[in-house]
Amino acid sequence: MATNKYYSESELVQKKQSGEFNWLDYVNHHSKEWQNEYADFCRERGLSVSDESAEKFVDYKGEELEKALADGNA
Numbered sequence: 167m168a169t170n171k172y173y174s175e176s177e178l179v180q181k182k183q184s185g186e187f188n189w190l191d192y193v194n195h196h197s198k199e200w201q202n203e204y205a206d207f208c209r210e211r212g213l214s215v216s217d218e219s220a221e222k223f224v225d226y227k228g229e230e231l232e233k234a235l236a237d238g239n240a
Contacts (some may be wrong), residue, residue, distance in 0.1 A: 170194050170195050171195060172195055172196065172197055172198075173195050173196070175196075178192050178195060178196060181195075188217045188220070189217045189218075189220035189221040189223075189224055190215070190216065190217045190220040192220065192224060193220045193223060193224065200223075200227075203223075203227075204219075204220065204223045207219075207222075207223050207226065208223075
């Protein structure tokens with residue numbers, strides 16, 4: 167994973183929606199933590215680093231957040 171400039175969530179969404187970033191760019195420019203988690207995510211699931219696996223990772227992170235929010239409201 168390359169060292170990249172990190173952007174806020176809103177900036178990342180804007181760059182993704184405009185077509186400037188793909189999902190792999192999104193992950194790589196989110197945070198160092200996400201880069202590390204994504205590498206683990208791919209390794210644990212036997213996935214290659216790609217736009218497709220990055221999209222799966224973003225979906226996974228969204229599901230984690232939804233679960234945490236639901237657990238917090240229970």
